[in-house]
Amino acid sequence: MFYFLIRTRPKASFFSAPDADIVFRPAVERFTGRVFQLPAAKFFPRHVALLAGLRGLLAPGELVPHAHTLHNARRAHLAERSPAQGEVELVGALEALLWEAAVLALFGAPLQPRFRAARRTLLAALRVSLTEGDFDGTVAGRLLEAAGMPPSAAPNCLLAVLWASLANTVPGAFWAVAFLLLPENARHRAVEALPGVVCRARARVHCMGLTSAGASLDLEALLAAVADKRSALARCVAEALRLRAPGVDVRAAARDLALPAGDCRHVIVHQGEVLAVSPYESHMDERLFGPNAAAYDPDRRALRLGDGSVPGVGGLPGLVFGGGRYRCRGRAFAEAELALVVAVLLSTFEMRLADRPPTPAGINDSHDGCL
Ligand code: HEM
Numbered sequence: 205m206f207y208f209l210i211r212t213r214p215k216a217s218f219f220s221a222p223d224a225d226i227v228f229r230p231a232v233e234r235f236t237g238r239v240f241q242l243p244a245a246k247f248f249p250r251h252v253a254l255l256a257g258l259r260g261l262l263a264p265g266e267l268v269p270h271a272h273t274l275h276n277a278r279r280a281h282l283a284e285r286s287p288a289q290g291e292v293e294l295v296g297a298l299e300a301l302l303w304e305a306a307v308l309a310l311f312g313a314p315l316q317p318r319f320r321a322a323r324r325t326l327l328a329a330l331r332v333s334l335t336e337g338d339f340d341g342t343v344a345g346r347l348l349e350a351a352g353m354p355p356s357a358a359p360n361c362l363l364a365v366l367w368a369s370l371a372n373t374v375p376g377a378f379w380a381v382a383f384l385l386l387p388e389n390a391r392h393r394a395v396e397a398l399p400g401v402v403c404r405a406r407a408r409v410h411c412m413g414l415t416s417a418g419a420s421l422d423l424e425a426l427l428a429a430v431a432d433k434r435s436a437l438a439r440c441v442a443e444a445l446r447l448r449a450p451g452v453d454v455r456a457a458a459r460d461l462a463l464p465a466g467d468c469r470h471v472i473v474h475q476g477e478v479l480a481v482s483p484y485e486s487h488m489d490e491r492l493f494g495p496n497a498a499a500y501d502p503d504r505r506a507l508r509l510g511d512g513s514v515p516g517v518g519g520l521p522g523l524v525f526g527g528g529r530y531r532c533r534g535r536a537f538a539e540a541e542l543a544l545v546v547a548v549l550l551s552t553f554e555m556r557l558a559d560r561p562p563t564p565a566g567i568n569d570s571h572d573g574c575l
Contacts, residue, residue, distance in 0.1 A: 205473075205474070205477045205478070206477070206478045206480065207463075207471070207473060207477065207478070207479050207480065208480050208481070208482060208485070209463070209479060209480065209481050210485060210486075210489075211464070211465065211466060212489075212491060212492065212509065212510070213464050213510070214463045214464060214465075215481050215486065215509060215510075215523075216509050216510030216511075216514055217463075218453070218455060218479060218481050218527075218528075219453075219481075219509075219514045219516075219517055219526070219527035219528035219531075220510070220513070220514045220527075220528055223458060223529075224458055224459070225457070225458055225459065225461060226455045226456070226457060226458060226461070226479060227455060227456055227457075227458040228251075228455055228456075228529070228530045229244075229248050229251070229456075230456040230476065231454040231455050231456040231478050231479075232454060233248065236364060239323075239364075239367070240323075240360045240361075240363045240364045240367070241323075241327070241360050242357060242360040242361060242363075242364055243356075243357055243360070246353075246354050246356065246357040247353075247357055247360075247361060250351040250352055250353055253350060253351040253352065254347065254350070254351040254353070254361070255529075255530070255533050256350070257346070257347045257350030257351050258343075258347055258365075258533040258534065259533040260350075261343045261346055261347060261350075262343065262533065262534055262536055262537040263536060264427075264431055264536045267427055267536060267537065267540050268423065268424060268427060270309045270343075270537060270540070271423045271426070271427055271540055271544060272423060273305070273308055273309040274305045274306065274308075274309050274540075274541060274544055275423055275544060275548070277304055277305035277308045277309070278301055278304075278305045278544075278545070278548060279548075281300070281301055281304055281305065282301070282548070282552065285300075291558050294378055294381065294382065295374070295375075295378050298374055298377045298378050298381070298545070299374045301377075301545065302370065302373055302374055302377055302541070302545065303370060303374075305541075306369055306370060306373065306541065307366070309343070309537075310342065310343045310344055310365070310366075310369055311333075311338075311339060311342055311343070311344045311362075311366075312338065312339060312341070312342030312343075312344070312345070323363070326363060326366075327359045327360065327363060330358075330359035330362050330363060331359045334355070334358055334359060334362075339362075344362055344365065347365065348361065348362070368532075368534065369534055369537075369538075371450070371451075372450045372451055372538070373538055373541060373542065375448065375450050376441075376444070376445050376448075376450070376538065376542055377541075377542050377545045377546075379444040379445070379447065379448040380440065380441045380444040380445070380542050380545070380546050381545070381546055381549055381550075381555075382444075382557070383440070383443070383444045383447070383500050384440060384444075384546065384550065385555055385556060385557045386500075386557065388500075389500055392436070392440055392502055393550065423544075426540075426543065426544060426547055427540055429543070430539055430540050430543040433506075433519055433520070436502065437543050437546065437547060438539065438543065439502035439503070439520055440502045440546065441539060441542045441543050441546060442502070442519065442520035442521040442539075443500060443501065443502040443504070443520055444500070445521045445524045445542075446487045446493075446520060446521050446522050446524060447487065447498070447500060448484070449482075449483035449484045449487055449521075449522075449523070449524040450484075451483065451524075452480050452481070452482050452483070453480065453481045453482075453483065453523065453526045453527070454478055454479070454480045455478075455479050455480075455530075456476060456477065456478050456479065457473045457474065457475050457476065457477050457479060458475065459475050460472065460473070460474050460475050461473045481523060483522065483523040483524045483526075486522060486523050487522050487523070487524075492507050492509070492522070493505075493507060493522070502520070504520070506518060506519045506520050507519065507520070507522040507523075509522075509523070509527075514527045514528055515527065515528060515529075515531065516528065516531030516532070516535070517531075525538075
Protein backbone atom coordinates (compact mmCIF):
# COMPACT_ATOMS: atom_id res chain seq x y z
CA MET A 205 0.00 0.00 0.00
CA PHE A 206 1.16 3.54 -0.80
CA TYR A 207 -0.21 6.44 1.29
CA PHE A 208 -0.07 10.10 0.29
CA LEU A 209 -0.23 12.31 3.38
CA ILE A 210 -2.33 15.40 2.85
CA ARG A 211 -2.92 16.65 6.38
CA THR A 212 -0.51 19.00 8.06
CA ARG A 213 0.18 17.04 11.26
CA PRO A 214 1.14 13.76 9.60
CA LYS A 215 3.31 15.75 7.17
CA ALA A 216 5.21 17.29 10.07
CA SER A 217 5.77 13.88 11.68
CA PHE A 218 6.71 12.37 8.28
CA PHE A 219 9.78 14.61 8.28
CA SER A 220 10.57 14.57 12.01
CA ALA A 221 9.69 11.06 13.25
CA PRO A 222 12.60 8.91 14.49
CA ASP A 223 13.84 6.09 12.23
CA ALA A 224 12.17 3.63 14.61
CA ASP A 225 8.80 4.92 13.27
CA ILE A 226 9.31 6.27 9.76
CA VAL A 227 12.37 5.34 7.80
CA PHE A 228 14.01 6.27 4.49
CA ARG A 229 15.93 3.23 3.21
CA PRO A 230 13.19 0.66 2.43
CA ALA A 231 11.19 3.34 0.59
CA VAL A 232 14.00 4.18 -1.85
CA GLU A 233 16.31 1.16 -2.12
CA ARG A 234 14.34 -0.51 -4.90
CA PHE A 235 14.57 2.72 -6.88
CA THR A 236 18.30 3.24 -6.28
CA GLY A 237 18.94 -0.42 -7.09
CA ARG A 238 16.88 -0.44 -10.27
CA VAL A 239 17.85 2.94 -11.66
CA PHE A 240 21.48 3.32 -10.60
CA GLN A 241 22.26 -0.39 -9.99
CA LEU A 242 23.52 0.77 -6.61
CA PRO A 243 24.16 -2.21 -4.30
CA ALA A 244 22.09 -1.44 -1.18
CA ALA A 245 24.43 -3.36 1.14
CA LYS A 246 27.36 -1.18 0.11
CA PHE A 247 25.51 2.11 -0.25
CA PHE A 248 23.17 2.43 2.72
CA PRO A 249 25.71 1.84 5.51
CA ARG A 250 27.46 4.93 4.10
CA HIS A 251 24.33 6.94 3.34
CA VAL A 252 24.45 9.21 6.39
CA ALA A 253 28.18 9.89 5.88
CA LEU A 254 27.44 10.69 2.24
CA LEU A 255 24.73 13.18 3.14
CA ALA A 256 26.96 14.81 5.76
CA GLY A 257 29.80 14.97 3.21
CA LEU A 258 27.63 16.61 0.56
CA ARG A 259 26.22 19.05 3.04
CA GLY A 260 29.72 20.18 4.02
CA LEU A 261 31.00 20.36 0.44
CA LEU A 262 28.04 22.41 -0.79
CA ALA A 263 27.44 24.53 2.31
CA PRO A 264 26.66 28.22 1.66
CA GLY A 265 30.19 29.18 2.80
CA GLU A 266 31.73 26.90 0.14
CA LEU A 267 29.77 28.26 -2.81
CA VAL A 268 32.00 31.06 -4.11
CA PRO A 269 34.43 28.85 -6.11
CA HIS A 270 31.50 26.75 -7.39
CA ALA A 271 29.67 29.90 -8.47
CA HIS A 272 32.76 31.02 -10.40
CA THR A 273 33.00 27.66 -12.16
CA LEU A 274 29.27 27.72 -13.00
CA HIS A 275 29.41 31.29 -14.19
CA ASN A 276 32.54 30.93 -16.34
CA ALA A 277 31.27 27.71 -17.95
CA ARG A 278 27.93 29.34 -18.71
CA ARG A 279 29.50 32.48 -20.06
CA ALA A 280 31.58 30.37 -22.46
CA HIS A 281 28.50 28.36 -23.41
CA LEU A 282 26.43 31.49 -24.05
CA ALA A 283 29.20 33.21 -26.00
CA GLU A 284 29.62 30.16 -28.22
CA ARG A 285 26.06 29.09 -28.72
CA SER A 286 23.57 31.89 -28.23
CA PRO A 287 21.85 33.18 -31.32
CA ALA A 288 21.97 36.98 -31.63
CA GLN A 289 18.22 36.82 -31.97
CA GLY A 290 15.54 34.24 -32.71
CA GLU A 291 13.57 31.63 -30.85
CA VAL A 292 14.87 28.92 -28.57
CA GLU A 293 13.06 26.05 -26.90
CA LEU A 294 13.64 27.08 -23.29
CA VAL A 295 13.64 23.67 -21.57
CA GLY A 296 16.15 22.12 -23.99
CA ALA A 297 18.26 25.26 -23.95
CA LEU A 298 18.39 25.40 -20.14
CA GLU A 299 19.13 21.68 -19.95
CA ALA A 300 22.22 22.17 -22.13
CA LEU A 301 23.24 25.28 -20.17
CA LEU A 302 22.82 23.67 -16.73
CA TRP A 303 24.25 20.26 -17.56
CA GLU A 304 27.66 21.35 -18.74
CA ALA A 305 28.27 23.87 -15.97
CA ALA A 306 26.92 21.79 -13.07
CA VAL A 307 28.90 18.72 -14.12
CA LEU A 308 32.02 20.85 -14.33
CA ALA A 309 31.41 22.34 -10.86
CA LEU A 310 30.68 19.00 -9.17
CA PHE A 311 32.76 16.51 -11.17
CA GLY A 312 35.54 18.78 -12.37
CA ALA A 313 35.39 17.36 -15.89
CA PRO A 314 32.89 17.55 -18.71
CA LEU A 315 30.67 14.49 -19.30
CA GLN A 316 29.21 14.61 -22.74
CA PRO A 317 25.43 15.28 -22.74
CA ARG A 318 25.00 12.79 -25.58
CA PHE A 319 25.95 10.01 -23.14
CA ARG A 320 22.96 10.75 -20.95
CA ALA A 321 20.65 8.32 -22.68
CA ALA A 322 22.78 5.29 -21.87
CA ARG A 323 23.29 4.31 -18.24
CA ARG A 324 25.79 1.67 -19.22
CA THR A 325 27.86 4.19 -21.12
CA LEU A 326 27.65 6.68 -18.28
CA LEU A 327 28.68 4.11 -15.70
CA ALA A 328 31.58 3.02 -17.90
CA ALA A 329 32.63 6.67 -18.36
CA LEU A 330 32.45 7.26 -14.60
CA ARG A 331 34.47 4.10 -13.94
CA VAL A 332 37.21 5.18 -16.35
CA SER A 333 37.29 8.69 -14.86
CA LEU A 334 37.54 7.23 -11.34
CA THR A 335 40.42 4.96 -12.35
CA GLU A 336 42.23 7.81 -14.02
CA GLY A 337 41.77 10.10 -11.00
CA ASP A 338 39.70 12.69 -12.93
CA PHE A 339 37.54 13.36 -9.86
CA ASP A 340 40.37 13.68 -7.34
CA GLY A 341 39.89 16.87 -5.33
CA THR A 342 36.48 17.64 -6.89
CA VAL A 343 33.19 17.66 -4.98
CA ALA A 344 32.47 14.18 -6.40
CA GLY A 345 35.86 12.74 -5.44
CA ARG A 346 35.87 14.25 -1.95
CA LEU A 347 32.35 12.98 -1.38
CA LEU A 348 33.29 9.37 -2.15
CA GLU A 349 36.29 9.70 0.13
CA ALA A 350 34.25 11.21 2.98
CA ALA A 351 31.68 8.41 2.76
CA GLY A 352 34.33 5.65 2.41
CA MET A 353 32.47 4.34 -0.64
CA PRO A 354 34.00 1.06 -1.91
CA PRO A 355 35.39 1.41 -5.48
CA SER A 356 32.92 -1.18 -6.85
CA ALA A 357 29.94 1.00 -5.82
CA ALA A 358 31.56 4.38 -6.56
CA PRO A 359 30.41 4.82 -10.21
CA ASN A 360 26.79 3.96 -9.29
CA CYS A 361 26.92 6.33 -6.36
CA LEU A 362 28.19 9.12 -8.60
CA LEU A 363 25.46 8.34 -11.12
CA ALA A 364 22.91 8.81 -8.32
CA VAL A 365 24.49 12.15 -7.34
CA LEU A 366 24.59 13.20 -11.00
CA TRP A 367 20.88 12.45 -11.33
CA ALA A 368 20.02 14.16 -8.04
CA SER A 369 21.98 17.24 -9.03
CA LEU A 370 20.26 17.75 -12.37
CA ALA A 371 16.85 16.06 -12.38
CA ASN A 372 15.10 18.84 -10.47
CA THR A 373 17.35 21.70 -11.39
CA VAL A 374 16.45 21.78 -15.09
CA PRO A 375 12.65 22.09 -14.57
CA GLY A 376 13.37 24.44 -11.64
CA ALA A 377 15.43 26.73 -13.87
CA PHE A 378 12.79 26.62 -16.57
CA TRP A 379 10.03 27.75 -14.21
CA ALA A 380 12.20 30.31 -12.44
CA VAL A 381 12.81 32.00 -15.81
CA ALA A 382 9.39 31.33 -17.35
CA PHE A 383 7.34 32.81 -14.47
CA LEU A 384 9.36 36.01 -14.71
CA LEU A 385 8.72 36.22 -18.45
CA LEU A 386 4.93 36.12 -18.07
CA PRO A 387 3.52 39.59 -18.73
CA GLU A 388 1.51 39.55 -15.48
CA ASN A 389 4.77 39.10 -13.53
CA ALA A 390 6.57 41.96 -15.26
CA ARG A 391 6.81 43.94 -12.03
CA HIS A 392 8.98 41.20 -10.48
CA ARG A 393 11.41 41.48 -13.38
CA ALA A 394 11.83 45.17 -12.80
CA VAL A 395 15.47 46.14 -12.52
CA GLU A 396 14.90 47.62 -9.06
CA ALA A 397 13.55 44.27 -7.83
CA LEU A 398 16.71 42.34 -8.67
CA PRO A 399 19.83 42.77 -6.57
CA GLY A 400 22.14 45.67 -7.31
CA VAL A 401 24.62 43.34 -8.88
CA VAL A 402 22.23 42.58 -11.73
CA CYS A 403 21.25 46.22 -12.14
CA ARG A 404 24.87 47.11 -12.73
CA ALA A 405 25.31 44.32 -15.23
CA ARG A 406 22.10 45.25 -17.01
CA ALA A 407 23.14 48.88 -17.27
CA ARG A 408 26.17 47.75 -19.20
CA VAL A 409 24.26 45.66 -21.69
CA HIS A 410 23.70 48.62 -23.94
CA CYS A 411 27.23 49.85 -24.15
CA MET A 412 29.38 46.75 -23.72
CA GLY A 413 27.58 44.04 -25.66
CA LEU A 414 25.99 40.86 -24.43
CA THR A 415 28.93 38.73 -23.35
CA SER A 416 30.72 41.38 -21.35
CA ALA A 417 27.45 42.26 -19.63
CA GLY A 418 27.28 38.69 -18.30
CA ALA A 419 30.91 38.92 -17.24
CA SER A 420 30.25 41.98 -15.14
CA LEU A 421 28.06 40.14 -12.62
CA ASP A 422 29.46 40.41 -9.12
CA LEU A 423 29.22 36.79 -7.96
CA GLU A 424 29.93 37.44 -4.30
CA ALA A 425 27.14 40.04 -4.20
CA LEU A 426 24.86 37.68 -6.07
CA LEU A 427 25.53 34.86 -3.59
CA ALA A 428 24.87 37.25 -0.72
CA ALA A 429 21.54 38.18 -2.35
CA VAL A 430 20.65 34.49 -2.68
CA ALA A 431 21.70 33.71 0.88
CA ASP A 432 19.40 36.51 2.04
CA LYS A 433 16.12 34.65 1.71
CA ARG A 434 14.27 37.99 1.69
CA SER A 435 16.01 39.30 -1.42
CA ALA A 436 13.82 39.68 -4.51
CA LEU A 437 15.93 37.24 -6.52
CA ALA A 438 15.86 34.51 -3.83
CA ARG A 439 12.10 34.96 -3.44
CA CYS A 440 11.43 34.76 -7.20
CA VAL A 441 13.41 31.50 -7.45
CA ALA A 442 11.80 30.04 -4.32
CA GLU A 443 8.29 30.93 -5.46
CA ALA A 444 8.79 29.30 -8.87
CA LEU A 445 10.11 26.14 -7.16
CA ARG A 446 7.17 26.14 -4.75
CA LEU A 447 4.61 26.38 -7.54
CA ARG A 448 6.08 23.76 -9.85
CA ALA A 449 7.70 21.54 -7.23
CA PRO A 450 9.00 18.47 -9.01
CA GLY A 451 9.31 15.13 -7.28
CA VAL A 452 7.89 13.44 -4.24
CA ASP A 453 9.30 12.64 -0.79
CA VAL A 454 9.03 8.99 0.28
CA ARG A 455 9.60 7.05 3.49
CA ALA A 456 8.35 3.71 4.84
CA ALA A 457 6.64 2.77 8.09
CA ALA A 458 9.28 1.10 10.29
CA ARG A 459 6.49 -0.43 12.44
CA ASP A 460 2.70 -0.43 12.49
CA LEU A 461 1.62 3.18 13.02
CA ALA A 462 -1.62 5.00 13.72
CA LEU A 463 -1.53 8.25 11.76
CA PRO A 464 -3.99 11.00 12.76
CA ALA A 465 -6.61 11.50 10.05
CA GLY A 466 -8.64 14.27 11.70
CA ASP A 467 -11.85 14.20 13.77
CA CYS A 468 -10.11 11.89 16.29
CA ARG A 469 -9.80 9.19 13.62
CA HIS A 470 -6.63 7.36 12.68
CA VAL A 471 -5.33 5.46 9.67
CA ILE A 472 -3.38 2.31 10.50
CA VAL A 473 -0.27 2.01 8.36
CA HIS A 474 1.47 -1.34 8.49
CA GLN A 475 5.20 -1.88 8.76
CA GLY A 476 6.85 -1.65 5.33
CA GLU A 477 4.07 0.33 3.70
CA VAL A 478 5.20 3.42 1.84
CA LEU A 479 4.31 6.96 2.93
CA ALA A 480 4.65 9.90 0.59
CA VAL A 481 4.35 13.66 0.70
CA SER A 482 3.81 15.55 -2.53
CA PRO A 483 5.45 18.98 -2.28
CA TYR A 484 3.31 20.14 -5.22
CA GLU A 485 0.04 19.18 -3.51
CA SER A 486 1.23 20.69 -0.22
CA HIS A 487 2.12 23.96 -1.90
CA MET A 488 -1.38 24.37 -3.33
CA ASP A 489 -2.81 24.02 0.19
CA GLU A 490 -4.27 27.36 1.32
CA ARG A 491 -4.01 26.25 4.96
CA LEU A 492 -0.23 26.29 4.54
CA PHE A 493 0.33 29.12 2.08
CA GLY A 494 -2.68 31.35 2.58
CA PRO A 495 -5.25 32.46 0.03
CA ASN A 496 -4.30 32.22 -3.66
CA ALA A 497 -1.75 29.52 -2.89
CA ALA A 498 -1.66 28.62 -6.60
CA ALA A 499 -0.74 32.14 -7.73
CA TYR A 500 2.82 33.37 -8.38
CA ASP A 501 3.52 35.80 -5.58
CA PRO A 502 7.15 36.07 -4.45
CA ASP A 503 5.98 38.47 -1.74
CA ARG A 504 3.77 35.89 0.01
CA ARG A 505 4.40 34.90 3.60
CA ALA A 506 6.71 31.95 4.22
CA LEU A 507 5.54 28.51 5.35
CA ARG A 508 5.88 27.17 8.88
CA LEU A 509 5.04 23.47 9.11
CA GLY A 510 3.91 22.30 12.55
CA ASP A 511 5.91 24.08 15.24
CA GLY A 512 8.51 25.16 12.69
CA SER A 513 11.21 22.86 14.06
CA VAL A 514 11.51 20.35 11.17
CA PRO A 515 14.99 20.89 9.65
CA GLY A 516 14.96 22.00 6.02
CA VAL A 517 11.21 22.60 5.83
CA GLY A 518 9.91 26.13 5.74
CA GLY A 519 10.43 29.46 4.09
CA LEU A 520 8.96 30.20 0.70
CA PRO A 521 10.05 27.00 -1.08
CA GLY A 522 8.17 24.98 1.57
CA LEU A 523 8.71 21.26 1.09
CA VAL A 524 10.40 21.36 -2.31
CA PHE A 525 13.74 20.19 -0.88
CA GLY A 526 12.14 17.58 1.36
CA GLY A 527 12.80 17.78 5.07
CA GLY A 528 14.19 16.22 8.21
CA ARG A 529 17.24 14.00 8.27
CA TYR A 530 17.00 13.04 4.60
CA ARG A 531 16.39 16.48 3.13
CA CYS A 532 18.20 17.62 0.00
CA ARG A 533 21.86 18.43 0.74
CA GLY A 534 22.31 20.22 -2.57
CA ARG A 535 19.82 22.94 -1.63
CA ALA A 536 22.24 25.85 -1.19
CA PHE A 537 24.04 24.90 -4.41
CA ALA A 538 20.75 24.53 -6.31
CA GLU A 539 19.37 27.85 -5.10
CA ALA A 540 22.59 29.64 -6.03
CA GLU A 541 22.69 27.86 -9.39
CA LEU A 542 19.12 28.86 -10.28
CA ALA A 543 19.55 32.45 -9.11
CA LEU A 544 22.69 32.68 -11.20
CA VAL A 545 20.89 31.40 -14.29
CA VAL A 546 18.00 33.82 -13.80
CA ALA A 547 20.34 36.76 -13.18
CA VAL A 548 22.61 35.97 -16.13
CA LEU A 549 19.79 35.38 -18.60
CA LEU A 550 17.74 38.41 -17.59
CA SER A 551 20.73 40.70 -17.54
CA THR A 552 22.16 39.42 -20.80
CA PHE A 553 19.18 38.97 -23.09
CA GLU A 554 16.03 40.83 -23.93
CA MET A 555 13.76 37.80 -23.53
CA ARG A 556 10.06 37.37 -24.11
CA LEU A 557 7.85 34.31 -24.41
CA ALA A 558 6.86 33.33 -27.96
CA ASP A 559 3.11 33.55 -28.46
CA ARG A 560 2.84 30.13 -30.10
CA PRO A 561 4.22 26.65 -29.36
CA PRO A 562 7.64 25.91 -30.81
CA THR A 563 7.77 24.20 -34.18
CA PRO A 564 10.93 22.55 -35.47
CA ALA A 565 11.12 25.27 -38.11
CA GLY A 566 10.66 27.99 -35.48
CA ILE A 567 13.68 26.95 -33.45
CA ASN A 568 16.99 28.31 -34.55
CA ASP A 569 18.39 25.19 -36.31
CA SER A 570 21.98 26.28 -36.51
CA HIS A 571 22.18 26.47 -32.71
CA ASP A 572 20.23 23.28 -31.79
CA GLY A 573 17.77 25.56 -30.00
CA CYS A 574 20.47 26.32 -27.44
CA LEU A 575 21.05 29.50 -25.55
C1 HEM B 1 15.90 22.72 -7.61
C2 HEM B 1 16.74 21.74 -7.40
C3 HEM B 1 16.54 20.61 -6.44
C4 HEM B 1 15.40 20.15 -5.85
C5 HEM B 1 13.97 20.68 -6.00
C6 HEM B 1 15.78 19.02 -5.03
C7 HEM B 1 14.87 18.28 -4.25
C8 HEM B 1 15.22 17.16 -3.52
C9 HEM B 1 14.29 16.37 -2.74
C10 HEM B 1 12.79 16.62 -2.62
C11 HEM B 1 14.98 15.36 -2.18
C12 HEM B 1 14.42 14.28 -1.24
C13 HEM B 1 14.37 14.82 0.17
C14 HEM B 1 13.49 14.05 1.16
O1 HEM B 1 13.11 12.92 0.87
O2 HEM B 1 13.21 14.60 2.25
C15 HEM B 1 16.36 15.51 -2.60
C16 HEM B 1 17.38 14.66 -2.25
C17 HEM B 1 18.68 14.81 -2.67
N1 HEM B 1 19.23 15.87 -3.36
FE1 HEM B 1 18.20 17.41 -4.14
N2 HEM B 1 17.12 18.82 -5.13
C18 HEM B 1 17.63 19.76 -5.98
C19 HEM B 1 18.95 19.93 -6.37
C20 HEM B 1 20.00 19.15 -5.91
C21 HEM B 1 21.39 19.36 -6.24
C22 HEM B 1 21.93 20.49 -7.11
C23 HEM B 1 22.10 18.36 -5.63
C24 HEM B 1 23.59 18.07 -5.61
C25 HEM B 1 24.50 18.85 -5.98
C26 HEM B 1 21.16 17.53 -4.92
C27 HEM B 1 21.48 16.43 -4.19
C28 HEM B 1 20.57 15.62 -3.53
C29 HEM B 1 20.91 14.34 -2.94
C30 HEM B 1 22.28 13.67 -2.94
C31 HEM B 1 19.74 13.83 -2.40
C32 HEM B 1 19.54 12.45 -1.77
C33 HEM B 1 19.44 12.47 -0.32
C34 HEM B 1 19.40 11.06 0.21
O3 HEM B 1 19.87 10.11 -0.40
O4 HEM B 1 18.90 10.95 1.32
N3 HEM B 1 19.89 18.05 -5.10
N4 HEM B 1 16.50 16.62 -3.41
